[in-house]
Amino acid sequence: HDQQFxxxxxxxxxxxxxxxxxxKVQVGGHxxxxxxxxxxxxxxxxxxxxxxxxIQESIPLRGTYADALPLGPLMELRAQDGQNTFTxxxxxxxxxxxxxxxxxIFADPEAxxxxxxxxxxxxxxxxxxxxxxxxxFLAEAEQAYRLAAQFWPxxxxxxxxxxxxxxxxxxxxxxxxxxDDFIRQHPGxxxxxERISAAWRIIG
Numbered sequence: 284h285d286q287q288f289x290x291x292x293x294x295x296x297x298x299x300x301x302x303x304x305x306x307k308v309q310v311g312g313h314x315x316x317x318x319x320x321x322x323x324x325x326x327x328x329x330x331x332x333x334x335x336x337x338i339q340e341s342i343p344l345r346g347t348y349a350d351a352l353p354l355g356p357l358m359e360l361r362a363q364d365g366q367n368t369f370t371x372x373x374x375x376x377x378x379x380x381x382x383x384x385x386x387x388i389f390a391d392p393e394a395x396x397x398x399x400x401x402x403x404x405x406x407x408x409x410x411x412x413x414x415x416x417x418x419x420f421l422a423e424a425e426q427a428y429r430l431a432a433q434f435w436p437x438x439x440x441x442x443x444x445x446x447x448x449x450x451x452x453x454x455x456x457x458x459x460x461x462x463d464d465f466i467r468q469h470p471g472x473x474x475x476x477e478r479i480s481a482a483w484r485i486i487g
Contacts, residue, residue, distance in 0.1 A: 443480030
């Protein structure tokens with residue numbers, strides 16, 4: 284499609300690498316790989332309807348968000364039904380989990396002094412924020428993204444997610460300042476931020 288109709292919106296997403304070698308389509312890049320992983324996960328869940336599933340994301344699997352619920356640092360998949368829904372109370376509980384976790388982590392010199400640990404916590408807090416944002420709990424998502432940025436200030440995922448939530452809340456001017464501050468402090472992360480954040484494309 285993208286070759287035959289170059290003036291139309293692209294169907295291959297940023298981060299997807301698609302090529303044709305000897306008449307066969309080959310895909311690469313983390314976006315493509317994770318899309319395949321998501322299909323495999325959906326198939327596995329479909330074949331095991333009586334089992335519960337929870338994941339710790341490496342890269343967002345947004346196709347799993349619709350019926351997922353927060354479960355501490357994880358996401359419980361296929362968790363919502365008529366009696367079990369993603370309520371505002373659950374959103375508050377998810378944010379409280381990360382607030383309490385941040386207090387405990389920063390009070391622990393070993394954890395607070397470990398860049399590897401802080402990056403991991405930041406990544407998981409971003410995943411929780413992504414899920415909150417997907418269910419339109421924007422205030423809670425904003426705070427979760429900000430906590431993720433406290434864990435690891437260089438994390439472009441937390442700033443990109445925060446920017447997207449602020450744009451959805453009509454706060455574009457704040458986004459420009461956040462981008463300017465982040466790029467000035469962490470210029471090596473600019474390309475990742477451009478790739479991650481839809482807000483970057485929206486506000487130019």
